[in-house]
Amino acid sequence: MPASVTGEKTAPAAPVVKGTPFHIGELATRTGRTVHAIRWYETQGLVPGVARDEGGRRLYGELHVGWLDLMERLRRTGMSIAEMREYTALALQGKATLQQRRDLLAAHRARVTETIADWKKALTLVDRKIDFYDAWMASGHRPPLIPADTPRAAPPKRRKTA
16 A cells, blocks of 8 residues: 555545546646646645546546635645644544544644734834824824734724825
8 A cells, every 4th residue: 555645554545536527738727727736736635636649638627626726725824734734634544534534624724823913013004104194294293102912002094095
């Protein structure tokens, strides 16, 4: 048996192409990703079940469209490639790994929540700086600096210009 991306022995992944198969160019068109990006995802072990035709060209199905979308969404949340590989390897093992997949996603969710809190603090800082410059431009005088832990006041109303 081949080794999984985590080094464990697993059963070979059967080609998972249901319905009418299509080639990489169509997958690229359908997903908005480049052929290069799709191949990269595949070489990273993030697109399981790719079959090949008689000429050795990759064959994809609807499952791959959804799988690429999932991998892209996980990547956007900041999940590491290693974690994405682990998730993929677990998914290939079937129902026996449901709890492990759930735990992996729950741990990632906690990290995403922490990142969101950090970004909210950063956004507050940016908003305060914008307010600082708005007040300076409105009054013509440099306003005093506001300590970072001071609650933000409502931003000044801006007049619409016609």
